[in-house]
Amino acid sequence: MNKGETLLITASEHRDAARIATAAGDALVALRRSIQSDGGNVQAVRAAGDRGAHELIVQALSAAYPRDPILSEEGADNRARLGSRRVWIVDPLDGTREFGEVERTDWAVHVALIVAGVPVAGAVALPARHLTLSTAPAPQLPPRAPGALRIVVSRSRPPAVALTLAARLQAELVPMGSAGAKTTAVVLGEAEIYVHAGGQYEWDSAAPVAVAAAAGLHVSRLDGTALRYNQANPWLPDQLICRQELAAAVLDALCG
Numbered sequence: 001m002n003k004g005e006t007l008l009i010t011a012s013e014h015r016d017a018a019r020i021a022t023a024a025g026d027a028l029v030a031l032r033r034s035i036q037s038d039g040g041n042v043q044a045v046r047a048a049g050d051r052g053a054h055e056l057i058v059q060a061l062s063a064a065y066p067r068d069p070i071l072s073e074e075g076a077d078n079r080a081r082l083g084s085r086r087v088w089i090v091d092p093l094d095g096t097r098e099f100g101e102v103e104r105t106d107w108a109v110h111v112a113l114i115v116a117g118v119p120v121a122g123a124v125a126l127p128a129r130h131l132t133l134s135t136a137p138a139p140q141l142p143p144r145a146p147g148a149l150r151i152v153v154s155r156s157r158p159p160a161v162a163l164t165l166a167a168r169l170q171a172e173l174v175p176m177g178s179a180g181a182k183t184t185a186v187v188l189g190e191a192e193i194y195v196h197a198g199g200q201y202e203w204d205s206a207a208p209v210a211v212a213a214a215a216g217l218h219v220s221r222l223d224g225t226a227l228r229y230n231q232a233n234p235w236l237p238d239q240l241i242c243r244q245e246l247a248a249a250v251l252d253a254l255c256g
Contacts, residue, residue: 013113017111021124021132021207025125031048046097058072058075069086071202073201089206090111091207094181097177098178105129141243149169151166151191152193169249169250179200179204187212195254202231218246219240222240
C-alpha cells in the first residue's frame with residue numbers, strides 16, 4: 001500500500017469497526033436469550049440473527065461512510081465495489097450453527113475495511129465471551145504456551161491438509177466453530193495455527209485476517225502468497241494464520 005492509500009485511513013475506521021461489531025453482537029446476544037428463556041424456534045432465531053445483524057451493520061456503516069460500498073454475506077453484491085479502493089466486508093453472524101447452540105461461545109461478528117485489496121482496519125466481536133478484538137489498539141500476542149502445537153480446525157469437516165500438517169508437526173487438533181473464533185484463538189494464544197482449505201468467502205476471513213495481522217501473526221494463502229480481497233469472485237480457496245516464529249516450518253510442512 002502506498003502513502004496515498006494509508007491517508008485514506010484514520011483512527012475512526014478502527015474505532016467504528018469495533019463499535020459496530022460490538023453493537024451487532026450485543027443485539028445477537030439479546031436475541032439468543034429467546035432460545036434459552038422460552039424455547040424459541042432455533043431456526044427462526046438464527047434467521048432473525050443473520051438478518052438483524054446485517055441491517056444494523058449496514059445502516060451504521062452507511063451512516064458513517066456513505067461513499068463506501070459494502071459487501072455482506074447477507075446482502076446483494078454491489079458490483080460498484082470493484083471500482084472502489086475502499087470497501088467494507090462484513091459477516092453479520094459468523095457461525096450461525098453455533099449461535100443456535102446456547103452453550104457455545106465460538107461464533108462471531110466480522111467488520112473489516114479493505115483498501116486496495118488489503119484488510120487495513122477491522123474488528124471481530126465474540127459476543128458470547130463479551131470480547132471484541134480490533135486492529136487499534138491491536139491485541140497483544142501472548143507468549144507461546146508450552147507443549148504440543150495446537151491447530152484449530154472445523155468442528156464438522158477438518159480439512160485433510162490439517163490432518164497431514166498435524167501429523168508432520170506432531171500437533172494437536174482443536175475443533176472449533178466459526179472462522180472468526182478460530183482466528184481469534186490464535187490471537188489469544190489458545191492455539192498456534194489455523195489452516196483452512198476447501199474455500200471460504202471473503203467475509204469469512206477479512207476481519208479476522210485484519211486483526212491477526214495487526215497482532216503480528218503470519219497471514220497468507222497455504223502456499224505463502226498474499227490474501228487479496230474485494231475481488232470479482234469473493235471466494236478464497238485457502239488460508240494460513242499462525243505465529244510468525246512458526247511460519248517457515250508450517251509452510252515447509254504444507255508444501256512438503
